[in-house]
Amino acid sequence: xAVVSQHPSWVICKSGTSVKIECRSLDFQAxxxxxxxxxxxxxxxxxxxxxxxxxxxxxxxxxxxxxxxxHASLTLSTLTVTSAHPEDSSxxxxxxxxxxxxxxxxxxxxLTVV
Amino acid sequence: xxxxxxxxxxxSVQEAETVTLSCTYDTSESDYYLFWYKQPxxxxxxxxxxxxxxxxxxxxxxxxxVNFQKAAKSFSLKIxxxxxxxxxxxxxAYRSPYGGATNKLIFGTGTLLAVQP
Numbered sequence: 001x002a003v004v005s006q007h008p009s010w011v012i013c014k015s016g017t018s019v020k021i022e023c024r025s026l027d028f029q030a031x032x033x034x035x036x037x038x039x040x041x042x043x044x045x046x047x048x049x050x051x052x053x054x055x056x057x058x059x060x061x062x063x064x065x066x067x068x069x070x071h072a073s074l075t076l077s078t079l080t081v082t083s084a085h086p087e088d089s090s091x092x093x094x095x096x097x098x099x100x101x102x103x104x105x106x107x108x109x110x111l112t113v114v
Numbered sequence: 115x116x117x118x119x120x121x122x123x124x125x126s127v128q129e130a131e132t133v134t135l136s137c138t139y140d141t142s143e144s145d146y147y148l149f150w151y152k153q154p155x156x157x158x159x160x161x162x163x164x165x166x167x168x169x170x171x172x173x174x175x176x177x178x179x180v181n182f183q184k185a186a187k188s189f190s191l192k193i194x195x196x197x198x199x200x201x202x203x204x205x206x207a208y209r210s211p212y213g214g215a216t217n218k219l220i221f222g223t224g225t226l227l228a229v230q231p
Contacts, residue, residue, distance in 0.1 A: 034218055038157075043205060043221045091157060097217060105159035 002028045002098040006106025013084055013113055021079045021109045023094035030096035033077035035069060038091045038108075050077050084113040116141045118208050120222035127196045128230050134181075135191045135225045137206030147209040149219065150180070150191045154202040162204070165189065193227075201229045 003026040013019045023033060031052050036044040050056040050071035058064050066088075068080040077096075081088050094106040117140045127133035139148070150162040165173045165182050172180050177197075181190045193200055206222040 032217065041203075041224075041226070043223045044159075044219075046218055049218055093157075093159065095159070095219070103161075103219065108157050 002026075002096070002102070002104045004030070004094060004096050004104050004106040006094055006109060008109055009107060010110040011112070013111070015085055015113055016083055018080055018082045019084055019111060021081075021092055021094075021111075023077050023079075023096070023106045025075045025096050028096075028098055029074035030077065030098075031074060032097045033071055034095040034097075034103075035067075035077075035079050036093045036095065038093060040091075044093060047079075081111065084111070086113045089113045116143070116146075116208050116210070116220050118206050118220050118222035120206055120225050122225045123223070124226045124228070126228045126230060127193070129196055129198060131196055132192060132194045133196055133227065135193075135204050135206075135227065137189045137191070137222055139187050139189065139206070139208050139222075141187070141208065143210060145211045147211065148180075148182070148189045149207040149209070150178070150189075151205045151207060151221075152200075152202045153205065153224075154199075159205075163191065196229050198229050198231060201227055203227070 005024045007022050033050045035047045038044050047062045048056045048058040050069045052071050052074050056069040071077040089112050093108045095103050098104050119138045146167045148165045152160045152162050163173050163175045163178050177194045179192045203224045203226050205224045207219040
């Protein structure tokens with residue numbers, strides 16, 4: 001089946017630095033990638049939707065300049081958390097449309113900002 | 115805008131017993147898709163079952179089945195013969211049938227299911 005590989009699975013960074021999270025579709029072309037944020041024991045909150053070759057569409061309240069999304073190819077989408085602060089610590093998950101009505105999710109990235 | 119509500123934050127079931135997780139949604143669309151996803155402690159999202167609104171027949175996948183009541187906008191998940199591996203957070207989700215950004219999934223708040231041996 002369709003697989004999305006997400007890296008890193010966890011990362012610790014210092015406050016003020018930037019962190020890049022990658023999601024790669026391994027055996028299909030991901031024209032659309034969704035990026036979610038999840039706090040402990042809470043639901044997935046959609047941050048943005050990216051389509052290959054175009055600018056991402058951000059949900060209301062999500063800072064575009066802080067959460068930079070790039071979807072330059074059909075197999076790679078990246079989320080960069082810029083100038084990270086402790087309040088950005090969270091679990092980030094990507095999800096790709098796999099054609100038809102299906103979606104496949106990455107395994108998530110636990111970000112801790114110290 | 116569409117919303118998805120899961121009114122049971124936590125549920126518990128004995129191993130081998132049956133449990134039903136509730137989900138209601140609000141939409142003005144006549145056609146749409148509904149999903150149940152499982153998120154175990156690993157936090158990997160796993161599709162459990164999917165239902166197309168235009169299909170009257172309830173979807174089933176082995177021990178998992180849904181009770182889809184379109185008029186009531188209800189979409190409950192029944193897990194039969196519960197197993198320890200069923201312990202997870204379960205999310206109900208809605209998707210519009212239309213293309214573009216509206217293809218996003220709208221998730222409920224989740225139900226944490228515990229399975230007692």
